[in-house]
Amino acid sequence: MATRRTPSARNNALVALKASDRKLARLIEATEPIDTKAWRRARPLGDPFSVLVYSIIGQQISGYAARAIAGRLQERFGGRMPSPAELLTLKAADFRAIGFSGRKVEYVRSLAEHIISGDLQVDRLDKLSDDEVREQITASRGLGRWTADMFLLINLERPDVLPIGDLGIRSAVQRLYRLDRLPSPGEVDAIGEKWRPNRSLASLYLWASTRQTPKPVKAAPTVAAR
Secondary structure: OOOOOOHHHHHHHHHHHHOOOHHHHHHHHHOOOOOOOHHHHHHOOOHHHHHHHHHHHHHOOOHHHHHHHHHHHHHHOOOOOOOHHHHOOOOOHHHHOOOOOHHHHHHHHHHHHHHHOOOOOOOOHHHHHHHHHHHHHOOOOOOOHHHHHHHHHHHHOOOOOOOOOOOOHHHHOOOOOOOOOOOOOHHHHHHHHHHOOHHHHHHHHHHHHHHOOOOOOOOOOOOOOO
C-alpha cells in the first residue's frame, strides 16, 4: 500500500538512519537537506501504465529525447498518453514515425498485453507488497528490477526501497565505504541491510551526494586560553 510520511515521520527516519551507520550519518550531515516531495515532482508521475511506458521510452536515451518521443506519442492521442488498448492499435510504422526502436515497440506492446490480460494489475499495485509489485512489473518484457524499484520509490512512495542495480547508488556506496571497486548489486543490498526500514530515504541521500557540493561544516568555536 502507498505510504506517505508526515514531516515528523521523515525526521524520525533520518535520526534512525544516522544512528544505524556512522558513515551514512556523515554523508547526510554533509549534504543539503532533501525535499522528498520536490524530488518526486521532478520525476515522471501519473497513472501506472503511462509511467511504465515512459520508463521504456527513456531506456538508453537522453531525457530530452525521451520527452520528445513521449510528446509525439501523446499527440497521436489528443495530447494524452494512450490506454493499453489504444496503444495496441498503432502499427509498426506508426511507432517508427514516433521514434520507437523495434525493441521498444516489443516492450510497450508486451506491457499493454500484460495489463489487458490481467497479469499486471496496475489498478492494484498500491495494495501489493514491494516484492509482489516487483514480480508483476518485471514479468513484462523490457521492465527489470530497476524500473520496479523506481516505481515503488517514486510513484508508490514506499519507505524501504534501495535500487541496488542503480549505477548512481552503487557509485555512492563505493565512495561512502572507500571500496576499491564498484560494488555489485548484491553487495549494495548487503551493505544496505542496516538502513532498514528507511532505505528509500538513504537512497535519496546517496543520489544527492553524487550531485551536490558538500555543504560547509561549521568549525567548532575556539576556547580562549586562560
